[in-house]
């Protein structure tokens with residue numbers, strides 16, 4: 226960046242001036258009477274926001290089984306009369322939609338989304354522990370708080386004097402976690418994509434982090450088959466477990482590059498019938514990730530090569546793709562990213578830009594400028610003792626409101 230500035234100082238200066246303009250934009254927006262009143266309304270809403278986070282968390286919502294949580298969200302949105310009530314609905318995948326109409330229909334709409342599903346089964350205890358500083362419980366931060374922040378934004382903005390130029394679609398979507406494969410947000414894009422200009426994805430934790438790139442992910446099920454037999458009588462025949470373990474050890478010895486950062490994980494392994502049977506069948510689930518599509522393809526090729534090397538008489542390998550998350554990114558210089566930067570800076574929070582695996586992957590892969598932001602800090606995600614810090618939540622939601630307001634004011638084609 227420094228080199229670019231030296232080579233083309235005139236562009237650098239123009240960029241700097243643009244940045245200054247935008248820096249004052251969020252501060253100016255926050256100082257308008259409509260947003261000052263909104264800020265006071267948010268302050269008064271704070272206790273409800275915590276209660277709502279717990280209410281949402283108490284509704285079990287495993288991936289593919291989001292119907293009850295979706296019904297709760299739809300009822301909440303249907304009660305907000307300032308939203309376009311003809312837009313409030315739930316689709317076949319349990320994505321819930323509601324639109325706050327803007328006053329300039331020619332502008333592309335802003336999508337604000339939060340996923341409703343969790344990694345926890347229906348059997349998981351949903352008990353919540355609250356201390357003065359934290360709320361602790363399965364799924365509390367990922368993503369009950371995100372959904373509560375979405376509802377707070379829909380309620381506070383629709384009931385305020387803020388008038389936004391573009392439509393804002395509030396969407397609580399399904400199937401973000403595990404084997405959901407981002408099918409929820411993909412369906413949202415299929416439905417709304419044509420009218421969207423940009424998107425903000427909410428994750429309850431990681432306040433201060435701005436995700437500007439989606440990690441490419443591919444998930445494979447590798448199954449191994451042999452004729453099997455008796456452990457004593459047929460000793461020497463190929464065993465599906467032995468061959469799969471050999472392959473697994475070779476995969477585990479792979480050293481993927483640090484740049485682009487690429488990773489693998491054998492997360493599940495199963496097979497065999499009994500201790501005295503030569504296994505006729507065994508399989509493993511492999512998760513492959515990379516910062517770039519090319520990095521992911523290279524990693525997958527290494528794995529497929531290893532499988533080819535392990536093919537031998539009487540041993541059959543079968544590879545099935547069980548999940549695929551596309552990658553994509555938004556440049557740091559994009560106005561939406563600049564606004565996120567500026568909003569956090571305005572709140573005194575140091576922004577951290579990074580790549581992750583969220584619903585934004587699917588939107589970025591379609592070329593829709595998208596960022597993912599957090600609402601508070603927390604830890605132990607995807608564990609039953611997941612927790613969130615209470616104090617930063619107010620700033621986190623204020624960030625969201627300012628960002629929605631500023632993004633809805635961006636010109637139709639800011640680039």
Ligand SMILES: [Zn+2]
Pocket residue numbers: 340367368401428
């Ligand atoms: Zn999440």
